[in-house]
Amino acid sequence: MMVDDELKQENDCNDQQHNDRMVPTNGDDDQDTAKPVDPMLFVKGSEDTAQLIDSAAATPLHSSIGDATLEKQQIKRLGATVYGQAIQVTEKGVFPAVGSILGPYFCLGKLGMGTFSSIHKCVSFQKENRLAAAKVELGDYQQSGVLESEATVLDFLYRSLPKGTVPTYIGHYKSSKGAALLMEYLPGKDMHYMREEIMATNKDSSRRIAVKDAVYLTADVMLPLLKEMHQVGIVHRDVKPSNCVRRQGKEFCMVDFGLSKSIVVAADAEVADKDHAWPDSRWLKPLNYNGPGCYRKERAKAEFRGTSMYASPRVHQGRDYCPRDDVWSLLYVFCDLVSGGLPWMSYAAGRERESCQAFKERIHANDGEESSLLLMGDHYHVAAFKREKQLAAQSQSSDGRSTIPLPEPHPMSKDEHKVNLLRKAFRHLSELQFYDTPDYTLIQESIWGFLELNDACKELSIEEMQWESTSSTSEADAVKTRPVNHPTWELIVSADGESAIDDTVFQDLEVRGGSAYGGLPLEFQFKVGQMEYNQTHGVEIHRTLNDWMQVALPLLYKEWDAKKFEDGGHRTSTDGFRRDRYLSLLQSCLACAKKEDCFQSRNCYYYIDDREEDPTPKKRKVEIQVNHESDKHSPLVFVSRVLVGLERAIELEKAKKSPPPVRISFS
Incomplete structure (x- = not known):
């Protein structure tokens, strides 16, 4: 019944x-x-x-x-x-x-x-x-x-x-x-x-x-x-x-x-x-x-x-x-x-x-x-x-x-x-x-x-509840299985008291109404927000650099889908016109780097570890993973290359013509 x-x-x-x-x-x-x-x-x-x-x-x-x-x-x-x-x-x-x-x-x-x-x-x-x-x-x-x-x-x-x-x-x-x-x-x-x-x-x-x-x-x-x-x-x-x-x-x-x-x-x-x-x-x-x-x-x-x-x-x-x-x-x-x-x-x-x-x-x-x-x-x-x-x-x-x-x-x-x-x-x-x-x-x-x-x-027709805990995919596993086709920057450092974010919490939604960043994928929107938040909240410089990289590298190396990410939905990736939202993100990313003196500080790559038994604070190298062997030995050079890439991308985008307005339909 x-x-x-x-x-x-x-x-x-x-x-x-x-x-x-x-x-x-x-x-x-x-x-x-x-x-x-x-x-x-x-x-x-x-x-x-x-x-x-x-x-x-x-x-x-x-x-x-x-x-x-x-x-x-x-x-x-x-x-x-x-x-x-x-x-x-x-x-x-x-x-x-x-x-x-x-x-x-x-x-x-x-x-x-x-x-x-x-x-x-x-x-x-x-x-x-x-x-x-x-x-x-x-x-x-x-x-x-x-x-x-x-x-x-x-x-x-x-x-x-x-x-x-x-x-x-x-x-x-x-x-x-x-x-x-x-x-x-x-x-x-x-x-x-x-x-x-x-x-x-x-x-x-x-x-x-x-x-x-x-x-x-x-x-x-x-x-x-x-x-x-x-x-x-x-x-x-x-x-x-x-x-x-x-x-x-x-x-x-x-x-x-x-x-x-x-x-x-x-x-x-x-x-x-x-x-x-x-x-x-x-x-x-x-x-x-x-x-x-x-x-x-x-x-x-x-x-x-x-x-x-x-x-x-x-x-x-x-x-x-x-x-x-x-x-x-x-x-x-x-x-x-x-x-x-x-x-x-x-x-x-x-x-x-x-x-x-x-x-x-x-x-x-x-x-x-x-x-x-x-x-x-x-x-x-x-x-x-x-x-x-x-x-x-x-x-x-x-x-x-x-x-x-x-x-x-x-x-x-x-x-x-x-x-x-x-x-x-x-x-x-x-x-x-x-x-x-x-x-x-x-x-x-x-x-x-x-x-x-x-x-x-007797409950012959009722199943008892299953109380076994189910664990979701860990962040590390999610990162391993995620396809990456551009240079990456991964910070490996102890983070006592920090809760990791499992990538599965982000759904690949295209959000426009009410969103702070238009129709960008939700995970990328979060990374942009994280980068901007760090500028005014005293986050450790090596973490600020890491979060900045999570925005800069996709902007430089991943294809920008103008139809999805630019206003109007009438654009194509090869139309040759200026991509205003893309340009705005490039400029925001570069501005964040300049606020941090373009990450020239030694503390970007080293940090004080005061957890050692020796009461004297020691400096320990922050381990960084990139997919170019030469960059592993000189992360500062890699950061410099990314900064130059942002400046060049901004110049190229500014040189383009303004995009046409959305076509008006009288049907």
Whole structure:
């Protein structure tokens, strides 16, 4: 049986999926738009702190004080950490268009898109964090304050929690045109996409995954990650499979903190619940506060946050979000993975939030009397939904009977032991108040109990997930297999702390719209950007020379495809007219060399190696590989020949006539 169109629609809108992704963005339209926030209010310790935190999930802790020096002095005096502080950088092109640049990051392409933002794969011109993911707010949500809030939360979590709990926070970069949150690029897939792969192999075409995998992903992966967040006062508020992404092997990260918020405020704040002190010293403190924290007072009414498929009944009812609700969502995720679907799955696909709420309240009423519905499976729930709609649409003259039969529910739903495990877990959560800490051990043991399979629940048709790590082609292997038909310059030098770039990250795209360098191949665009970036960022001279060579040699020795690379697309390589983009790159390349005194410095070919046991610094030859034997012994001569070649090529190109305009068609 195939999954119906509404179910597919639900997957598309709630759990964005894609290959080789970093992180999924915010979920579906159930997530209310956050309003702009004045960062100064939070810095001042305003009485409205609680409202500010909720209005944009969490509030930036950096001040908007005009005098940056004064702000830094204040920060130093207070001894406080400024989380998610924006880094002002320049932008080239229209970031995040492919080939555009924001500060040190070059955009390779889009990974996914959600309601509020899009995610893009980037590569850095710097040594560290070579691959990264950039989260950028979409049109109507730009300058909403959500990105700043997420930067604040991610930075705080990254510094406060064990490594691997969340992606590495790299920075919050802002230019005059836009902003982006840069974080660790995770090559693995999210749980939703992993489930999709298993679905394709299921003999019964269900959405289930193996019980063993469902238990591991929820009880052993997501629950501990959420517990770590809760211990520092942060609630996620959008727990779902697509917001847990595989790093490598069986390691996962929680991602997407656009809706996350702190439930802790300063003890002297008006909104602090002074009867419930925060038990941990770690929490997201205001910039000008180093005292204790308290739970924030629970609001009488809160707006809906999250995704209707997995949101707890308490969130639907307008209760203030707390750790209880994250764990409640986790249990729904488990039921969805282990059985294939939830009773309200079709309502969630149609964005019928009130129907989702009614179904959830019905299941948890009377001490979870109808909890077995949570395990009946997607086939049963889809058929039941269609049957209900058919009966509701029948006329008064009909006999009130449905022509849609209900399939046999999943055998697991008839296992009283497992149903009782769910009842026990949900009963515990339903008894918790805003400031109560969930019993994570009880929840974990309830999920672990599903591993006690009986004969009726054996997974004969579900394949288990393969956890073996797959490594991509190394950079060295990629270089070896790449055909080269011109002189090459390869720098071989130890690079502690430097992340190599695998050539496979570049796709041979021809990009024009929004690109900083027109339709040049993406890898070459990156090399040009790297060469220009080095001029103003104090890169070691021998590396600057190496990066310069990666641009100069292809310009001199590779054929320039004028049809692809020049504007208009009407040129040929032999038309004899001036190639303006080619000339511009030649001139830029020569200008970069002149800024470095044409690489005449001895440090271009030697560098100080202070890692030797002898405390006296020593100079060691930088090994250079070129494909002419004579040049290996005199690299300076080789560099001089390249410089002369650039000057000659510029002269020849300038002597040519201007190219004709693009032919106008009146058809």
